[in-house]
Each structure stands twice: as structure tokens, then as C-alpha cells.
Amino acid sequence: MPHCIQHLNRRTSRLPDFLVGQVQIEDRGRLELDSSLSPINSACKWIRVLPLRPSSDLIMPRYQPIPRPEPSQLNKLSTGSRPKRSYPSIPSPLLKPTTPIHSHHRHSPFDSLPIELQVEIFSHCLPPFPHFDVNEAPLLIARVCGAWRSLVLSTPKLWSSFEIEVTGSGTSISLRDFHVLSTMKLWLARSKSYPLTVRVIQVPVTRIADPRSAQLLAVLIPEARRWRHVEFVIPAANVIPLRSLLPSEFPILQSLTLQMKGLWNSEPTWDLLAQSLPWNQLTSIDLQVENNHLPTLDQCLDILSQAENLKNCTMNISCTMNRERVRWESVSLPSLETLHLVLQGSNPGTPLPANVNAAASLVEFLDLLSAPNLQTLGLAWLLPSSGQQTWSSSQPEFLSFLRRTSKTLRVFSLAYVPLSDMELMECLKVVPQVRELDLRFSLSDQEHDPITDTLFRACTHVASEPSSSSSSSEGRKRLYQSQRHTSEETLLPQLNRANIQCSGERYTNPALLAMIQSRWRRFGPSVARTGVMSLTHFHMLSMKPAVAEISKRVKAWSTEGLDVSIDSLVIR
Numbered sequence: 172m173p174h175c176i177q178h179l180n181r182r183t184s185r186l187p188d189f190l191v192g193q194v195q196i197e198d199r200g201r202l203e204l205d206s207s208l209s210p211i212n213s214a215c216k217w218i219r220v221l222p223l224r225p226s227s228d229l230i231m232p233r234y235q236p237i238p239r240p241e242p243s244q245l246n247k248l249s250t251g252s253r254p255k256r257s258y259p260s261i262p263s264p265l266l267k268p269t270t271p272i273h274s275h276h277r278h279s280p281f282d283s284l285p286i287e288l289q290v291e292i293f294s295h296c297l298p299p300f301p302h303f304d305v306n307e308a309p310l311l312i313a314r315v316c317g318a319w320r321s322l323v324l325s326t327p328k329l330w331s332s333f334e335i336e337v338t339g340s341g342t343s344i345s346l347r348d349f350h351v352l353s354t355m356k357l358w359l360a361r362s363k364s365y366p367l368t369v370r371v372i373q374v375p376v377t378r379i380a381d382p383r384s385a386q387l388l389a390v391l392i393p394e395a396r397r398w399r400h401v402e403f404v405i406p407a408a409n410v411i412p413l414r415s416l417l418p419s420e421f422p423i424l425q426s427l428t429l430q431m432k433g434l435w436n437s438e439p440t441w442d443l444l445a446q447s448l449p450w451n452q453l454t455s456i457d458l459q460v461e462n463n464h465l466p467t468l469d470q471c472l473d474i475l476s477q478a479e480n481l482k483n484c485t486m487n488i489s490c491t492m493n494r495e496r497v498r499w500e501s502v503s504l505p506s507l508e509t510l511h512l513v514l515q516g517s518n519p520g521t522p523l524p525a526n527v528n529a530a531a532s533l534v535e536f537l538d539l540l541s542a543p544n545l546q547t548l549g550l551a552w553l554l555p556s557s558g559q560q561t562w563s564s565s566q567p568e569f570l571s572f573l574r575r576t577s578k579t580l581r582v583f584s585l586a587y588v589p590l591s592d593m594e595l596m597e598c599l600k601v602v603p604q605v606r607e608l609d610l611r612f613s614l615s616d617q618e619h620d621p622i623t624d625t626l627f628r629a630c631t632h633v634a635s636e637p638s639s640s641s642s643s644s645e646g647r648k649r650l651y652q653s654q655r656h657t658s659e660e661t662l663l664p665q666l667n668r669a670n671i672q673c674s675g676e677r678y679t680n681p682a683l684l685a686m687i688q689s690r691w692r693r694f695g696p697s698v699a700r701t702g703v704m705s706l707t708h709f710h711m712l713s714m715k716p717a718v719a720e721i722s723k724r725v726k727a728w729s730t731e732g733l734d735v736s737i738d739s740l741v742i743r
Contacts, residue, residue: 282318290326300334300370303354330361332368337383340376348383355387359394366399366423367391373405374432385409392416400455402428407461419447426455426483444470450477454506457485465489465515468536469496475540476502487513490554492532497539507542511549511584529554530561530589534568545576549584549609562589566597573601584609592621592677596629599662606704607668614714614740617676622713624682630662631682632689632703661703666690668708675713675739683711683737684724691733708734715739 281289296308304310309329313320323329335351359367369391373384384405395418403410410431427448443460450456456478460466466474467489473496475481481504514533533550573580583605590598599605612620692705717739728735 286322289322290328293323293326294328297329297332300332300368302334303351303358324361327361327363327365330358331365333358334370334372335387337371337373337381337387340379340381344383344386352386352390356390359390362397364397367394367397368400369398370402370428371405372402373409375406380408381406382409385413388413389416396420396422398424400426402457404428404430404432407431414446417446421449424449425453427453428455428457430457430459431461444473450474451479453478454480455483456481457483459485459487459513462515468492468532469494472497472502472536472539475504479504480506482506483509485509485511485513487515489516490514490529490532491527492535500539501541502539503541505541505543508544509547510540510542510545511547511551513551513553515553516555528565530565530569534565534572537572538568540572542576544579546579547582547584548576548580549582549586550588551584551586552588562594563591566594570597570601573598577602577604580605582607582609584611586611587613589619590621591619592623592626595621596626596662599630603663604665605663606665608663608666609670611670611672612674614672614674614712617674620674620677622671622673622675623677624679626662627678627682627686630666630690631686632661632664664703667704667706669706670708670710672712675715678715680715680718680721684721687724687728687735691728691731706733706735710735711737712740713738716741 284292293309293312296312298307301307301309305314309323312329313323333355335355337348371384371387371391373381375381384403388403388405388409392413393416398421401424410429429443443458443464444466456474458466465488466486469492471486471488475484478484484507514529580602581604583599583602585595585598586609595610599608610622612622687706687709690703690706717737721737725735725737
């Protein structure tokens with residue numbers, strides 16, 4: 172401990188003149204230990220630096236020598252008999268990197284690491300898209316001490332990713348908007364030439380044009396050659412005027428999200444396919460453009476044929492096929508893992524022509540795809556009901572596509588696809604490896620609701636018991652064979668997550684409860700024993716009125732650990 176006091180005296184002797192007398196031993200020389208502060212050296216654990224006195228003391232500082240503690244006081248301190256005290260934090264001016272009061276941080280274990288390793292540790296503290304928030308990295312890291320602040324400010328990697336969400340309605344630029352814009356410019360300057368990961372979100376709440384996201388894009392577009400992962404969820408009217416500013420090349424772009432939101436359409440419309448985007452180097456695409464300028468299925472094939480490295484694809488498209496433009500027997504996507512298609516008409520609210528069979532066009536499109544590693548498939552059918560062709564004639568081709576992907580398919584989502592209950596069961600039967608299921612159908616269409624008791628009974632696992640007259644070994648053998656047989660007959664034996672939305676008119680509560688109970692085992696999955704995976708998440712939304720029995724069972728399952736909800740939508 173005497174070595175600690177000597178070290179302290181050496182530290183205070185190097186303080187600036189205006190700080191002399193501000194570093195003291197609390198309570199008449201008794202050294203205060205606190206595990207929340209930074210280490211001075213291995214001999215002395217921690218020292219408290221008290222806050223500065225008022226400004227008058229800074230103008231006329233009074234020197235106060237630091238009294239050396241008595242040995243008895245040090246012994247008393249070492250036993251830990253005195254309670255620790257809390258003190259106000261050090262004022263922010265002392266956190267500047269030029270302040271020598273934090274020079275002792277060089278001797279902490281973290282500062283002994285190589286600079287590259289320190290930067291790597293800091294980078295793992297960042298969220299995927301940091302906000303301009305002082306309580307979030309990297310700004311939070313820069314507030315710890317002067318040494319960290321200096322390192323953070325000089326590391327472009329830590330400033331190269333951020334998210335900006337434009338909220339409210341902005342008929343004029345507010346002080347907050349100006350601050351966000353200036354902060355983004357500062358982060359771009361600090362990131363220097365490092366590749367950018369950027370997300371800009373603006374979902375308009377009124378029909379009044381709001382140009383704030385366009386102002387942000389105008390600053391980001393000159394940095395387009397640095398774009399690596401970009402997500403723009405903004406009104407199309409704010410993108411169109413800036414398209415002429417886009418460069419002809421995006422040398423390092425890997426993922427692109429462009430969701431054109433808004434309550435107004437842009438004039439003129441933007442033909443995204445005419446833009447020179449590097450489809451061949453993209454690994455992720457999320458394109459949801461305006462309804463009045465949707466790409467067709469054959470145009471989607473044009474994009475996919477150039478995107479051989481694509482892993483994730485989400486697009487809203489017009490469910491029409493110009494067969495004269497189809498130039499491929501097959502489009503190979505060996506890396507594709509996720510495919511989400513939002514199928515719409517060429518114009519919102521307008522039925523397709525009578526000679527256009529949307530279901531036939533879709534299955535023809537799927538038949539041209541070769542995706543041997545597809546793990547997630549989602550289809551959303553948002554076509555007007557008037558003039559729709561029946562799905563039944565295209566069901567065999569759709570089942571053929573599902574069989575080709577069944578070995579790898581793990582997540583299956585169908586929304587408003589015009590299937591009957593038997594057609595839905597046929598689809599689920601050919602994808603036995605699916606673990607996550609999302610089925611969404613109309614809440615108001617009671618007549619064509621495919622969620623029925625027949626479907627729930629097909630998903631119910633019935634465990635068989637061995638005959639009491641059989642020997643133990645024979646009974647176990649028969650039980651195993653019986654369970655194997657029933658698991659093969661049960662739809663989706665690997666299912667552990669399910670989300671269902673329907674009208675609720677064509678199923679009964681007992682069938683639903685029996686299905687959930689048969690697939691829920693309190694102690695988790697037991698595939699090896701039963702051949703059927705245990706449910707872990709089940710959520711149901713319908714128009715069926717809630718009853719006491721449902722609430723009771725849901726509460727019991729929730730207590731046992733099942734994430735379950737069975738909700739009823741009531742319109743009053």
C-alpha cells in the first residue's frame with residue numbers, strides 16, 4: 172500500500188495546475204476503495220477522483236497537499252470494514268482525450284491488448300444498425316474514458332453503419348431533422364472510405380408530400396460506391412428525383428433492400444430493371460416497388476438469371492408471364508436459401524384479364540427455378556378475387572415443385588393462397604421436414620376457409636400403447652413400430668412453431684385443443700422416442716368467440732413452458 176501512495180503522488184505531480192488540490196483522499200486522509208473505477212496499478216486497487224470545485228476555485232486554485240494515511244487507517248481499510256460510498260461522476264470535460272488524468276488507463280489489462288484486437292472487441296459491441304444515440308455504441312464507448320474516446324474517433328469501422336428513422340409528418344424541416352442530417356454527415360466523415368451499412372426508414376402517415384428522406388438520400392448517394400448493405404424503406408416519390416444521381420457502378424454492394432412506401436405514387440414511375448444494378452454480386456435482394464410498376468414473373472426471371480450468388484430474395488411481382496420473353500429452360504440458384512414472393516395484379520384493385528391464369532403462371536415460374544438449398548419459402552397471394560382462375564388445375568405442378576425442395580425446406584409460409592382444405596393437406600404432406608409453419612387466410616371468408624377439423628386431425632399425433640399380453644421386448648417393438656407408423660401418417664412431424672390465421676368457422680375447439688395437446692410435451696422435443704417434434708410456439712387468430720375452456724388450457728400450457736396464444740378478433 173505505501174507503493175500505492177507513492178504512485179498516487181507521482182500521478183498528482185503531473186496534473187495540470189488548475190487540477191492541483193482537486194485529487195484528494197476522502198475523509199481526512201482515509202483512502203477510499205471503489206471497484207467501479209479504473210486500476211492504477213497492481214499494488215493499489217482503485218482511487219476515487221473527486222469532482223471539480225466551483226469555477227471560482229478553478230480561477231484561483233488553492234493547493235492542498237494530500238495527507239498520507241496512518242498505518243492504522245490503512246489496516247482498517249484493508250479489512251473491508253468501511254462501507255463503500257457513491258460519488259457523482261467526473262464532469263464531461265475530463266473525458267476529452269487530451270486530459271492527462273486518464274493516462275493511467277494505459278496500464279489496465281484491456282489497454283495491454285493490441286489496437287487491432289481492441290477495435291475488434293468494440294465492433295462486437297455495435298448493434299447491426301446503430302442509432303445516433305449517446306447511450307448506444309459507438310457513442311457510448313466513447314464516453315467511457317479519454318483513451319477509448321480517442322480510439323473510437325479514429326476508427327472508421329465503428330462509424331460506418333447506422334439507421335435513421337424519419338417519423339411524424341414534416342411539412343417543414345425541424346431542428347431535430349437538421350440535427351439528424353448534420354450528425355449523418357459527421358458519421359460519414361468519420362467512416363472515411365470504409366464500406367457503409369445504412370438503413371433509412373420513412374413510412375408516411377399522411378398524403379402530404381414529405382421530402383425529408385430525400386434530403387438524407389441526397390447526402391448518401393455521393394457515397395454510393397461505398398455501399399455494402401443498404402436498406403431504404405421510403406416513399407417512391409422521394410427516390411425518383413434522385414435516380415439520375417446514382418452512379419453507374421456499385422463495386423462492393425452485397426445486399427439491397429428497396430421498399431417504396433407511401434400514400435402517393437411517383438410521377439414518372441421508376442423502372443428498376445433499367446437501372447444498372449450489380450445483380451451478379453448481390454447476396455440479398457428485397458424489392459417491393461410501387462403497385463403501378465410491378466415486375467412480371469418473366470422480368471423476375473431476368474433478375475434471378477443474373478444473380479447466381481443470391482441467398483435471400485423477397486419481391487412483389489405481377490403474377491403474369493410473358494412467355495415470349497422467357498429464354499431459359501431453367502434458372503439455377505445454387506445458393507438460394509430464402510424465397511418470398513408477394514403476388515399481385517398488374518394494377519391494384521383491377522382483376523387480371525380473363526385469359527390470364529395467375530396460378531398457372533406462378534407454377535410455370537417455379538418450375539423454371541432450380542434451388543437445391545432452399546430452406547424458406549413464402550407465397551403471399553394478393554390478387555383480386557374477381558376473375559381468379561381456380562387453383563386446382565395447377566395443384567399437381569405446385570406439388571411437384573414442393574417435392575423437389577422437400578429435403579431442405581424448413582420454413583413454409585402461405586398467405587391467402589386459394590387452397591381448399593384437402594389441397595392444403597396435400598401440400599403439407601410432401602414437406603415433412605418443415606419446422607416452422609405460417610398459414611394466413613381471410614378472416615371474413617368463411618366459405619373457403621381451409622383450416623378445418625380434418626386438417627387438425629391430420630396434424631394430431633396419436634401415441635399407441637403396447638398390448639398388455641405381450642412380453643416386454645415384444646411390447647416395446649410393437650410400440651416402436653406403431654409410433655413410427657403414426658408419425659409417418661401425422662402431417663409435419665418435425666413442426667415446432669406454428670402461426671395460423673383464419674375465419675374460424677370450419678374448425679371446432681376440441682379438435683384444435685387435441686392437436687396442440689398431442690404435440691406438446693412438457694420436457695421438450697422427443698423425436699427419438701415418438702418420431703414427432705414437440706411444439707414450442709403456437710399462435711392462433713380467428714373470428715371464433717373465445718370460451719373459458721380455451722383460456723384455461725392456454726394458461727396451463729403457458730405455465731408448463733409452451734409459448735401459446737389463441738386469440739379472437741371481435742369487431743364491435
